[in-house]
Amino acid sequence: MDLKSNHTAPVLADPAPISKSRLVASSLLPYSSPAPVFSPNLLLTVPRKKTGILDDVRASSWLDAMKSSSPRHTSTRDYNHEIVSADTDVAYRTWMVLFLFYFYPSLILIQVNELLYVLYSLILQVKYPSALSSFEQITNFAKGKRIALFLDYDGTLSPIVDNPDFAFMSIDMRAAVAKVAKYFPTAIISGRSRDKVYDFVGLTDLYYAGSHGMDIMGPIRESSNDPPNCIRSTDKQGKGVKLFQPASEFLPMIDEVFNSLVNSTKEIKGAKVENNKFCVSVHYRNVDEKNWKTVAQCVHDVIRNYPRLRLSHGRKVLEVRPVIDWDKGKALIFLLESLGLSNHDDVLPIYVGDDRTDEDAFKVLREGNLGYGILVSSAPKESNAFFSLRDPQEVMEFLKSLVNWKKTSVL
Numbered sequence: 001m002d003l004k005s006n007h008t009a010p011v012l013a014d015p016a017p018i019s020k021s022r023l024v025a026s027s028l029l030p031y032s033s034p035a036p037v038f039s040p041n042l043l044l045t046v047p048r049k050k051t052g053i054l055d056d057v058r059a060s061s062w063l064d065a066m067k068s069s070s071p072r073h074t075s076t077r078d079y080n081h082e083i084v085s086a087d088t089d090v091a092y093r094t095w096m097v098l099f100l101f102y103f104y105p106s107l108i109l110i111q112v113n114e115l116l117y118v119l120y121s122l123i124l125q126v127k128y129p130s131a132l133s134s135f136e137q138i139t140n141f142a143k144g145k146r147i148a149l150f151l152d153y154d155g156t157l158s159p160i161v162d163n164p165d166f167a168f169m170s171i172d173m174r175a176a177v178a179k180v181a182k183y184f185p186t187a188i189i190s191g192r193s194r195d196k197v198y199d200f201v202g203l204t205d206l207y208y209a210g211s212h213g214m215d216i217m218g219p220i221r222e223s224s225n226d227p228p229n230c231i232r233s234t235d236k237q238g239k240g241v242k243l244f245q246p247a248s249e250f251l252p253m254i255d256e257v258f259n260s261l262v263n264s265t266k267e268i269k270g271a272k273v274e275n276n277k278f279c280v281s282v283h284y285r286n287v288d289e290k291n292w293k294t295v296a297q298c299v300h301d302v303i304r305n306y307p308r309l310r311l312s313h314g315r316k317v318l319e320v321r322p323v324i325d326w327d328k329g330k331a332l333i334f335l336l337e338s339l340g341l342s343n344h345d346d347v348l349p350i351y352v353g354d355d356r357t358d359e360d361a362f363k364v365l366r367e368g369n370l371g372y373g374i375l376v377s378s379a380p381k382e383s384n385a386f387f388s389l390r391d392p393q394e395v396m397e398f399l400k401s402l403v404n405w406k407k408t409s410v411l
């Protein structure tokens, strides 16, 4: 892949709504050459109206997005608690609902939400089959191929918790990631700063991309066709690495915005502003819902003065990031190239993630027929992924299964 060629028109907006027609998963993806997805000129020159901070966007429409990305508690199930417990068993729940309806028809009304949840879960399973139950299908397709693994952090390797500073991964998960990385090239691509996600994961045999892919530390490959602003550096162990920070010129601006946001949200109980180096996260998970509008207003008031910054929505978090043509999908392609794994028919990239920003990577894999996206979710979502896993526990099982398959398979 020619990293220097300019094949794509710079387009930047929050991910486009996903067309339902694209949600029909093909049984197996044929591998074809990836379409080049990034241009050397990452800075977008799109007018302010197209940058994500649309002139007509007011805090109220942000509020809608904040609510839609954070479903309310509506019935016996705590929708507000995004990680639905692992014991949710669709068949069992369906049976329970039918049983209750049969004997207690009056329960129909109060059980409607429950029934909807069951239906949605079934739809989720149909649209994005479990990567565990489809494991054989995945490994059949992977036979004779080199798997490259890309893992999101929050909500994928660690459970979602109230305090972002305490989003630790379990010892078992760390062991599973360490093991899988022995058999397959593995990278973490996170919205966190690279240093922070490295501290959480604490493993050296991986590659790390922080700030939603805007801070990549990857392997050096002599023959690679790197963008000009890609530099040589050393990692914490003193090993030579390649460092790519396409938004480096935004550092002072991000620091300034971080300080302004800390200041403007300091009176909002529960609000937390996190500096992720090339982006800033404003968390409202612990803010009373009646004050979400105030959070949105504060963020809006600060970033309206920065036309080169835009906003995206995550899991009860507003993410402020530079307007550049770079995202987790581009980071994935960059890492494949750095690993010498791009443009090869015998490579199968697998990306596991739970968040909207992971959709950029799922999309790159789906549209380029490159590999599999696996959505981590137990609640219904529109996605460009092919498969799903319900929670980090299932992610761990999947990683362990990959290791066992690799150990036992005769290739």
Ligand SMILES: O=P(O)(O)OC[C@H]1O[C@H](O[C@H]2O[C@H](CO)[C@@H](O)[C@H](O)[C@H]2O)[C@H](O)[C@@H](O)[C@@H]1O
Pocket: 152, 153, 154, 155, 159, 160, 161, 162, 163, 164, 165, 167, 189, 190, 191, 192, 274, 276, 281, 283, 285, 314, 315, 316, 317, 319, 355, 357
């Ligand atoms: O790309 P990721 O690794 O998934 O990072 C995305 C954001 O994750 C973190 O926030 C989320 O997880 C927190 C801890 O569980 C949770 O409290 C928060 O509500 C979630 O939005 C992280 O703190 C952000 O900086 C990342 O951008």
